[in-house]
Amino acid sequence: MDVIKINKFTESDFDQIIFESGGKRYVQDSSIQKKSNADYIVNEVIIELKLLDEEALEKGIRQKKIAALFKEVQPERPVVIIDPSILTEEQKRKYYNLCEGPIKTGVKKAAKQLDQVYTDTGKNKLRVLLIVNNGYSSLSMDEFKNIVLKCVRNDTSKIDFVILCGLYWYGDGYDNYAFTPFELVPINISKSFLSFDLLQKSWNQFINYFMTKFIREKNLEGHSKLPQMDIVFDLDGTTFIKPARKLGKSSWFWKEGERGRKNTTGISECPPVARTLPYSTEADWIKFKKLLPYEKFFRNTYTEWKSWAEERKTMNNDILIPFLFINIEFEPCVKWCEHNYHSLGFHEISNYAVHIFDTNVKEIINKAVEIKSNDIRPARYLLLKTEEIGQDKKYDISHLFYISLFPGFEREEKVFMNEQLFFEYALSLAGAYAIKYNINSIYYNIDGRYSWA
Helix, strand or coil: CCCCCEECCCHHHHHHHHHHCCCEECCCCHHHCCCCCCCEEECCEEEEEEEECCCHHHCHHHHHHHHHHHHHHCCCCCEEECCHHHCCHHHHHHHHHHHCHHHHHHHHHHHHHHHHHHHHCCCCCEEEEEEEECCCCCCCHHHHHHHHHHHHHHHCCCCCEEEEEECEEEECCCCEEEECCEEEEECCCCCCCCCHHHHHHHHHHHHHHHHHHHHHHCCCCCCEECCCCCEEEEECCEEEEECCCCCCCCCCCCHHHCCCCECCCCCCCCCCCCEEEEECCHHHHHHHHHHCCCCHHHCCCHHHHHHHHHHHHHHCCCCCCCEEEEECCHHHHHHHHHHHCCCCCHHHHHHHHHHHHHHHHHHHHHCCEECCCCCCCCCEEEEEEEEEEECEHHHCEEEEEEEECCCCCCEEEEEEEEECCCHHHHHHHHHHHHHHCCCCCEEEEEEEEEECC
16 A cells, blocks of 8 residues: 655744744844854743754665674675664664764754853853754664764753654554654753743644644645655665564554565566476386387486486576476376377476476475474474565565484474575475475464564
8 A cells, every 4th residue: 555654844843833832033034143043042941953854874875884784793694684683782882873973963063053042142041952853764762862862961061951852654554653752851950941841732732733734634745754664775785674663563454463565576476496307217217218219308228317317406506496306107197198288298298297396386385384382293394484574575584494303313404594585485485395305394484573564
């Protein structure tokens, strides 16, 4: 479904909020002022407004530095997840230092402006930074708050209070949520901000008006924002993704409560997941050779044919299209070919092998089950693990393992790792490997930690 945009906050919105609380602009036309000045004055308070519209993760230089940081902890993956929780404490500090650029710039400028007006008005007013997360969507409310407060406390002593504000917009095309915090944080605890209640009341009134107008009119004014989306960029053949946050509860609109995910892979039907070659016992080979003495596929002797087939197997080592010998018996093959074709030859025998593969792989896939801790499992099975990442199946990663539980021969082997395959595609491929290893059971686990669903 198409997602719904919402208007961003504008400076004129905050003009209205300040005026309703009894305040005014400090200077009506700031363009004629030669020195720095703040935006508003409300009773005992000077206020400087900073609207942060920039998404810092979309900047090239910052992307390279962040990519290098997360590549350290996810070195072998084609899709690297930008999640600070998986970093060491030292790496987290580096990450948030990279994120603070536009905030740090805004804080320093605001401090200079506030201090100028503070001096001009006799140093008897409170200095307040009103900072708004208007478009820095890769930061959560808590991350934004922590970075702002760090910048204020580390880089300046010219701000007495900070008001943290923002428009955090989430939606899936049906369910939509807006969070509009307006939080006061004292920096200079020796002072009191008596006018904050007036500002908060005015803010609440404005938000009621803002959301009511949006719901009724949905009239975008050219300064709009999408709900939070995956932030994705590619560097040196690797995709880096900051997944959109979950909305926090299941949807009652989408099937089974899972929100719809896009699939921009271009895959609308199952791609080839195996390359098959008809293979027979010597007894059946003799029957085929007698019926088709001039068919080059069967070579001159059974030994020569086996050697040729093994050579083909060695030459085909694509991990996403495994090479499979499909065992065929003479009588069933002849009957199937007679029923479906006018004559018997290599082409018809190959189609029969494909038919056997298709029948068997579908049966195995249909029996695949989600793995659980209390399962009674067979002695041999394949385990498929798929990580669903973000809002698009394009970024999902899958891993396949061969598991043996035979006493004395227990082992877990990697069949493939870190392949950019969504679950349905990966399950079909797992079915092909099950045939290759003569295994009848596939178990799977879908990791939805980073999934939008």
